């Protein structure tokens with residue numbers, strides 16, 4: 174039985190890895206650091222303890238420190254927790270006339286390619 178199963182396990186693992194090398198299409202939501210998106214969690218910090226600013230990703234599955242590339246958003250690190258697989262964060266940007274929440278609304282919910290660039294040790 175093991176002789177039959179091993180190649181199957183190997184193949185599934187290969188496919189899984191390939192899926193990540195080429196990117197995986199996920200439903201990606203967006204959020205801002207304020208109460209409108211974070212409710213009671215809006216304390217100015219991500220779940221990993223870093224200040225809620227810049228670019229970041231929240232996820233249900235990927236551990237803190239995972240570097241991802243989200244098509245249309247760019248590279249960012251998983252720093253926050255979400256009930257969804259992937260959410261992109263929009264923080265305050267002094268060079269933009271839009272509020273973070275407006276940017277999150279502009280993003281809306283998109284089906285885009287997500288690639289793992291680096292996993293935490």
Ligand SMILES: [Zn+2]
Nearest residue numbers: 205209210274
């Ligand atoms: Zn918001």
